[in-house]
Amino acid sequence: MARFDLEKTSLRELNAWLHGQPDAHVAVLNPAGRHNIAVGVDAETDIDIEGHVGYYCAGMNKNARITVHGSAGPGVAENMMSGEVRISGNASQYAGASGHGGLLVIGGDASGRCGISMKGIDIVVAGNAGHMSAFMAQKGHLVICGDAGDYLGDSLYEAVIYVRGAMGLLGTDCIEKKMSPAHKETLAALLKAANLTHPVEEFRRFGSARTLYHFDIDNADTY
């Protein structure tokens, strides 16, 4: 297992090494809230980051399994394509923003705009998620095991949202929808992947009413 101590090794050296042919298991020590740790990785490798990270950790990840043993700053796993990113603590704004694929698991709470513009990523938040989460979300799933902040799913496209806790105000064009057996199956798989054991019956499903898919002057007062 390779070990990088960011008190002794530069971020540039770490990322450059990760962009080569990294070992199967990598430990990153003393992240100390640094930004852009393990961005753009494209390798089947396990990366353990031992502490808190700043902006954009695991940004644009492909294939790697990255675990942050701490909390993450804004934009963690932004535009992720595949692989897994797990945060043991909380995540700041825009977690998983515009992610195209892969799984993001947030062990604590997620701040506002979690899953904004998501394009296929699956996000599981063990705690609460802040306001405007899944804003303009296009594809993928957002699972919120705690409470959802106001304006959830505003201007939603085809992403699917599951919420277990209390609901704030729903965003424009976001509505509650029926849970079918297929949805329960999908949700159960996501919870299992996140190592969570909540019964799927405790969740409600939300999706797009699709009334904003074509610009309509009669909707003008909802914009």
Next chain:
Amino acid sequence: MSNPENLRASATFPLHVINEIHRAADQGIYEIRGFGAKRRVPSFDDLLFLGASISRYPLEGYRERCATNVTLGNRHAKKPIELAIPITIAGMSFGALGANAKESLGRAATAMGTSTTTGDGGMTEEERQSSKTLVYQVLPSRYGLNPDDLRRADALEVVIGQGAKPGGGGMLLGQKITERVAGMRDLPAGIDQRSACRHPDWTGPDDLEIKIQELREITDWQIPIYVKVGATRVGYDVALAVKAGADVIVLDGMQGGTAATQDVFIEHVGIPTLPAVRMAVDALQDLNMHRKVQLIVSGGIRTGADAAKALALGADAVSIGSAAMVALGCNRDVYADDYAAMQTRAGYCHHCHTGRCPVGVATQDPDLEARLRPEQGATWVRNYLTTMVLEMQTIARACGKSHVLNLEPEDLTALTLEAAAMARIPLAGTAWIPGINGQ
């Protein structure tokens, strides 16, 4: 009955204003259209060059060398962009434009030794294959954005805004959203696709600095990172982009085009390219970063004279979008029935948003797109770029310059008070620069 020759139009309510009020009264919604601003604004037309005479001597036309090459992005990148000419092709999306148009632009740019640029919706294979030097835009929508394309780009362009609509996003109407366009954007086919006005994961200049660092880390500091802004508060925006680490600033004035936006936005938001260039150069000089961070100017560049004037004011290169589309056949006087079906005609068409482009440029309709063959389109754009370069060289030689980048403000004079004040160039026949001196 009075003589019709004596009818007097209202200056406050000219015919186009009356027609627009009638249209608004009928439809209850603003007009959405393509192309760019149609109003007259102070522009490069209001500047003239002072050719050489006794105090300066010219270079021999067709004989003495006048170089045109330019290097972009040598502030941080290991592989800066080397262009043979200082005219690049601006970002235009696959979706707004058809694949044949994008391929035509790529082929022409490659033949001329310059770059072309992706747009909203991501990078197409045709575009990458046909473009030797391709700038990859990182846009607020993030449609189609992926790290593989980041790494096979020759430069990145973080788009903050666009001259036609600074502060606004975009809307690609459903009629242009084919299965292929929809697939690249991860959205259902046929629906209106909103392009966000803000990036999803950063909000201010301090965040932008970290975002740029992320892009550099992902691309291993190999390629330049441009920042594109629509011209509004240019001095602040340029300074903040430099502070955030940009290698190149792309400044798009209000005459810049768009595929689809509200007419009121196109005509009433942003400032013209002419004052914007001066403001940007001032900001770069204040920071001692002029020529260290390069400036690309776009928005209403149509001729070699426009390009030469932008360079003389301090730009390092210009970029063309609408003009390149016109070279591809936009508004060409053919297919009259198809223009008429949209209640317009050649020379007046701004119907990019409909997807019914008669000349096959701004469309996803296979039958219409087939009207533009990439070989023909590339030839047209190459010829047009060649003409622009010859025009630039003609002017530069007349001003005694052996490189077009040696053109300088002292080579210019202003035709109007507005242009003199905005570009800070003396009014013709005087030494007067309004706001600077009282002569």
